[in-house]
Amino acid sequence: MKALRRSSTSSSPSSSSSPTAASSPPSSSWIHIRSLLVAAASSSSSSSSSPHSDRGGIKSPWSRRKRKRALSREQWESLFSANGKLRDGGKKFLKKVRSGGIEPSIRSEVWPFLLGVYDLNSSEEERNSVKIKKRKEYEKLRRQCQQILNGYKGNSLKAITEVNNEVCSSLEGTADGSESPCFEDANAIRAPVSLEELKPEQNEVDQPENIPCAVVECIEEDADELAYAYPCIAESESSDSESSDEDDPGRMSVSGEENCDPDPKFIRSTSFKADLFRSSRTPEDFATWQRIIRLDAIRSNSEWIMFSGNQAEVPKERALQSAASVGLKDYDHLEPSMIYHAARLVGLLEAYAVYDPEIGYCQGMSDLLSPIIAVMEEDDEAFWCFVGFMRKARHNFRLDEVGIRRQLKIVSQIIKRKDSHLYRHLQKLQAEDCFFVYRMVVVLFRRELTFEQTVCLWEVMWADQAAIRAGIGRSTWGRIRLRAPPTDDLLLYAIAACVLQRRKLIIEKYSSMDEILRECNSMAGQLDVWRLLDDAHDLVVNLHDKI
Incomplete structure (x- = not known):
């Protein structure tokens, strides 16, 4: 079934029009309910910041x-x-x-264990090593986001029809050995969200949902290739180098058949190298995600503030610096804490779109990330916790x-x-x-x-x-x-x-x-x-x- 686009996150859950009548066919009901339910007013979350009933009277x-x-x-x-x-x-x-x-005071220490960033059997030394490695990986993803954006603005990017991806057998650093939360199959494509206010410019594609999936590779005018570290890409760079991964002739094969299992796994070869994907994600695709991410970020509610004192008191100068670093605009109506929060949302969601281009970004993902960054003050730690969360939650944002x-x-x-x-x-x-x-x-x-x-x-x-x-x-x-x-x-x-x-x-x-x-x-x-x-x-x- 064709993907159904999500409506703006600014619409209210209670004030939207009612869904299709009970007599309507299932497909019609599905379409209307999807557009009605996924997005709800940011104010609905903040207005419900207090529990409804006296907990003392509940016999649980x-x-x-x-x-x-x-x-x-x-x-x-x-x-x-x-x-x-x-x-x-x-x-x-x-x-x-x-x-x-x-207890809230230790959540930032405990969550990485729950979300698979750290293995339950890991030692402190092993976790320190994982932390350093994952920080470098996140920084690399952020550089790639910026390169895509800069190249797109300069009209120096070309969409490549074939990309050679290196693949890892699992998320390195997640010592639990679980499978990487990358693509279940090559056909489950996630289209970017289309909003009326986000109509593409003339130099962009008119039908984002028709953009095929896989991986983006962009070539700068000097012909230097930029290889992106998607979730299935094995890090071949040395510990003292942050250069892009080199191509390797070894490949793996990816099953393209539909898999309804909640934890689908890839068919991998012993060489741990990626099969050849037909590229379909374009710079315009990523640019669309960027615009939607920014809109959602500045609309996020402020309910988290009372649970994150340090971020709530962030200096205005730091908030503005964070906004500038990710190109966030139109935030004059926000307090410094909300500007800072929105900037972090933008940075992490962009990185995830590069990390997992099959899913990219869909409205609703910012709702899942917001509590995580309220608890996790370091961006790289918040990102990998979000990746662990999305290992299962990403199924909610599949096109099919x-x-x-x-x-x-x-x-x-x-x-x-x-x-x-x-x-x-x-x-x-x-x-x-x-x-x-x-x-x-x-x-x-x-x-x-x-x-x-x-x-x-x-x-x-x-x-x-x-x-x-x-x-x-x-x-x-x-x-x-x-x-x-x-x-x-x-x-x-x-x-x-x-x-x-x-x-x-x-x-x-x-x-x-x-x-x-x-x-x-x-x-x-x-x-x-x-x-x-x-x-x-x-x-x-x-x-x-x-x-």
């Missing part, structure tokens, strides 16, 4: 544990051995995060919608298995496909939860994913409340739990999908994240082997 074991047992600095430091390794392979660490989250459709189907199956009465009611309304939770899936509850609630949910979700990557089995969690085994789909169980919590309202009062959609869009600030996680884990216990 997760709520009680959250207040008592969030991972503290003292506990965190006690988990390490003398050589800086996590004891027992990180099992106790992950248990604590799953049960109570993380395979990732989104799979997740909506799982939510539907959970509801069907848990509450047949509710499911039959949804069937009557032609809403059993659960498109009304589309936005929750795409931006992982970011629009429905406050900043603190969002990161709490994400931390528990990341801990599940880290446990799976580390091969920590179901028996590890024991027979207590944490008996729920780790799952890659905890978010989907939480979304289903959110719907099930409103079953009576939906069954008795709602007679159309429009009404259910409005209910979902009005949840911002109305949810208790720990009760939600409690219910989600109950669903995992009962249904994980049936879905």
Whole structure:
């Protein structure tokens, strides 16, 4: 199915027009809901900065544990051995995060472990080495962004139809050995977002969605080649050199078949070299992403400020320098802290577009990055945490919608298995496909939860994913409340739990999908994240082997 473009991030989730009527065909409903749900007003997030209800009245074991047992600095430091390794392979660490989250003061230290930047079995010396290497890789990506931009402005760039990519068998430095979050297949192409205000200039392509995918190579007028370090490119440069990778005749082959598996892997040859891609990403493509990224960055909300004191108090001079370094403009209405935040968003999102050109940039990605840069003050560390996050979340931004459709189907199956009465009611309304939770899936509850609630949910979700990557089995969690085994789909169980919590309202009062959609869009600030996680884990216990 052809990609459906996302609407502007400035549109409000509650004030947008209602979706297609229940009688409309599924494809029509999908198109309208997608355009309606992905983008929501920045003000909707900031206006919901306070929890809706008194937490003291909620009878949730997760709520009680959250207040008592969030991972503290003292506990965190006690988990390490003398050589800086996590004891027992990180099992106790992950248990604590799953049960109570993380104290804000240590999040910047803990998140790289959860997101696969550092292996759970790595020593302090190994992590220091990874940190240095990854900083250089990020700096290289930023230089490439600037070279693309400068070359495009000077009309000295040429789109190359063939590029020779070197490939790595995994993300070097992510000692967990997980696969690189690069292309699942050569045909799943991500088109840039088209907004009315972003119509291409005359020297740009008229149909961005028709630009083919793969890799960009640009040649300066002096004929020096610029080889880009995409996620599948192996770093062949020496430790004291930051020059571009050299071509190598060894190649790998990439499967071009459709893969609906949540963690697809490449077919790799032992030479670790890339197959020949037919280039399709052009300088104009990247320029389109840059414009959209800047628009989204200056529209970001300020909810994060109270959770990031240092960035909230950034001097105006530093904020302006950051804005100038990434070419950010039109920020006169913003406070220094927001200018600085927007500039960081631009820099990191541009780097990710170069790192993963299949996805590039789509609206909604800035929502996922904003909490990360609020916690991680160093750009390179924030970037690699975002890369780890996107290893799974990137499926939400694929052109072919395979990732989104799979997740909506799982939510539907959970509801069907848990509450047949509710499911039959949804069937009557032609809403059993659960498109009304589309936005929750795409931006992982970011629009429905406050900043603190969002990161709490994400931390528990990341801990599940880290446990799976580390091969920590179901028996590890024991027979207590944490008996729920780790799952890659905890978010989907939480979304289903959110719907099930409103079953009576939906069954008795709602007679159309429009009404259910409005209910979902009005949840911002109305949810208790720990009760939600409690219910989600109950669903995992009962249904994980049936879905």
